[in-house]
Amino acid sequence: MxxxxxxxxxxxxxxxxxxxxxxxxxxxxxxxxxxxxxxxxxxxxxxxxxxxxxxxxxxxxMPSSRHRVRDWIAAFLVFAVISTLAAAYTAAVQADPGPSILLLLGTAVAGLILSVVVWAAGAVIVLSTDDPTVSEKAKFATAFGLVGGLPAGLVLPWTFGTDAWGRWLADSVGLL
Incomplete structure (x- = not known):
């Protein structure tokens, strides 16, 4: 069909x-x-x-929400993308012959702008529905994506002593 x-x-x-x-x-x-x-x-x-x-x-x-899975996927992707961007920045900072200060500042600004765009896109996906059965937890998780994703990506590589999480992205965009 x-x-x-x-x-x-x-x-x-x-x-x-x-x-x-x-x-x-x-x-x-x-x-x-x-x-x-x-x-x-x-x-x-x-x-x-x-x-x-x-x-x-x-x-x-009341109809069951057909948006629930989509909302949770959007909330997870918002957190994952933002924390991976921050982890790539951390990998560049931790690199031994690290990039120049100007490149790090430009990357920080671009990363913040991209993080806000990703967060806004996730918020639009989750909050754009009139469906009253959309999970409040999914709405909170999406809102938490920016606030939790940036510190997670910046702190966790230092805490665990490895930058493998963000190294591939930092290498791919030319930071390493």
Missing amino acids: TLWGRLLVAGLRSAQGWLQGTLLPYDYQLRKLMSALDVTQEEATAFRSARSGLAAAHPKF
């Missing part, structure tokens, strides 16, 4: 669950449904309040 076929079947199953009263739509699905039905503002407000009241009274009707 093609991707479009699988998506169509999944959409039909969701709609069947809505009609049978065994599943509530996501907020973004509800907005699309209401715009397709051309409901008035009062009807939309009444429908949203009824949905939120039903969701609070019966959480089993």
Whole structure:
């Protein structure tokens, strides 16, 4: 079955669950449904309040998050990429005939900018959904990626006495 076929079947199953009263739509699905039905503002407000009241009274009707795995992967990748960038910088600092001070400063600035970009991309992936079932732990882990990744990449190579973790990246970008 093609991707479009699988998506169509999944959409039909969701709609069947809505009609049978065994599943509530996501907020973004509800907005699309209401715009397709051309409901008035009062009807939309009444429908949203009824949905939120039903969701609070019966959480089993809330759809499970299909974003949960994606969010945890994004949180892990944010931490891994940022800590690896910092470990590469640490490997360059620990090198015996190390690079020049100017190259280290330029690498530090570029590494910080790249770390912020990676962190922002991870935050957009995790926080961009209207899904109320997205794990708060995944949101926290993504937010922690920048704050925890930089110190981890800078401190752990000194603590364990090895820079093997970041040496390959530092060598690849020309720091060693």
